[in-house]
Amino acid sequence: MPRPVHFEISANNPERAATFYRDVFGWQVTKWEGPAEYWFITTGDDPRGIDGALLRREVWNRGTTNTIEVPSVDSTLVMVLGRGGKIVAPKVAISGVGWLAYCEDCEGNRFGVMQPDPDVA
Numbered sequence: 001m002p003r004p005v006h007f008e009i010s011a012n013n014p015e016r017a018a019t020f021y022r023d024v025f026g027w028q029v030t031k032w033e034g035p036a037e038y039w040f041i042t043t044g045d046d047p048r049g050i051d052g053a054l055l056r057r058e059v060w061n062r063g064t065t066n067t068i069e070v071p072s073v074d075s076t077l078v079m080v081l082g083r084g085g086k087i088v089a090p091k092v093a094i095s096g097v098g099w100l101a102y103c104e105d106c107e108g109n110r111f112g113v114m115q116p117d118p119d120v121a
Helices: 014-025 073-082
Strands: 004-011 028-031 038-042 052-056 064-069 086-094 098-104 110-116
Touching (some): 004 110, 014 028, 014 038, 014 052, 073 098
Parallel strands (some): 004 052
Antiparallel strands (some): 004 064, 038 052, 086 098, 098 110
16 A cells, blocks of 8 residues: 655755754754755654655745655556646656656645656666
8 A cells, every 4th residue: 555655845944944853853854965955854763754855945845745655656647637636747757766746636735656666767
């Protein structure tokens, strides 16, 4: 059964937000050295939780977005469209991780779908 595996919190000032989450929850927040502004969040070692990230707020990414691991992004996108949802960002390759797309459900709630594939270049 597909489950949430990652969250993203958008922020106008990611550095300030990183300090907030470090101070309030003791989370580890580390800036990614890649081509995009992205800060990885480690929430702890308890298997009941998930880790996530901070990113700069844009028009398309307001609030918090949960990403759900699925066996096939393509099949999931077909189901999303068939049940009244929308694709808000098409499938892209994340090198060494897999395939990712962003959607909205039939009520306008945003979420990501991720198909793991470490061979994606």
